[in-house]
Amino acid sequence: MAASDPFGGLRAALAGPGRPTSDFDLNPETSLPEGRRLIRAAVLVAFQPGPAGLEVILTKRSSRLKHHPGQIAFPGGKVDATDADAVAAALREAEEEIGLSRASVAILGTTDAHETVTGFSVTPVLGCIPSPFEPRPEAGEVDEVFTVPLAHLLDPSNYRIEGRRWRGQWRRYYTVPYGPYYIWGATARILRALADRMA
Template identity: 65%
Template sequence: MAGNDLKQTLLAALSKPAGPSSDFDLNPSVVLPEGRKLRPAAVLLAFEPTHAGGRLWLTKRSSALKHHPGQIAAPGGKQDPEDADLTATALREAREEIALPSENVEILGSLPAHETVTGFAMTPIVGLLHTPFTPKPEAGEVAEVFHVPFDHVTDPARFLINGRRWRGQRRHYYTVPYGPYYIWGATARVLRGLAERM
């Protein structure tokens, strides 16, 4: 898919209405406390045009991290006071985690904020890479950087619902496995939100 085709496909999806999502979407019995304060965070969904149709860059988080250790995620993190906005947060985190130059990213828009079980309001920022790049994982945070075909993460039929015991109850969540990578939880949920708008 040429870069402009990928851009127009993503812009069309982002123009469609969508509500917020959360890690609790598939668990209606969970009652969230009123007045809870969520910490702002952002991730960068960095799409790169390819001859095969495009791809999305993702990371496998370090097993030593406090939040979501070892999980598959888009580069991102909590908003710092010096970040001008959540887009700046996503670009900074991508620079720090995978050495993605900010000037190589065209920001196309964002998806609705996603509430995580760890108390973050995570906003996915959607960007298109102008040119290919060679990722360099930040050893303290990122165990691995890899890419997934665009068609894989934007096809609702590829998403499954799985469950496991969590805090004494069965918790259900979306997954979209790819090869050896078990993409689930918040990452799978926001990607499914994008897929639903394709």
């Protein structure tokens, strides 16, 4: 890896094998219906240089949203009929939600889709931003845009497995807290899969 390429480690990790992930990884007893139809979605896992190395851009969803209010998430959403593919959807959503121009993102690649307990098949799209940008959160969807050092997210000791009751069943999930931010669920699972790839 060339020292001049801060994204070299990510490129190398994407070149290696990965595996699908899901919200059910820690809940193998869950019985999933055959023939279930998942909604296609995509998220942008964006990396930018920071004072102590690469940082990952995350959002805190608006507390006024009907679904997942106040949760920590990547910019992203459903793949629309007008989107060419998952990459186009992730870039469009990031531009809408946090004001990140798609022209300023260099796509590194995608990882295996993540199946969520709410019926989505989410494709993580990894992209790099050569220099930090000034976010413009979309008021109706995003309360805050913040960054987390990639080093924190790559350290397995920062991850915990927790659980709660959901729809009458005990559900276990990954968390990777950072400061005041409680990162959990699909977001934490996607980050843990990236940490495993780069280990």
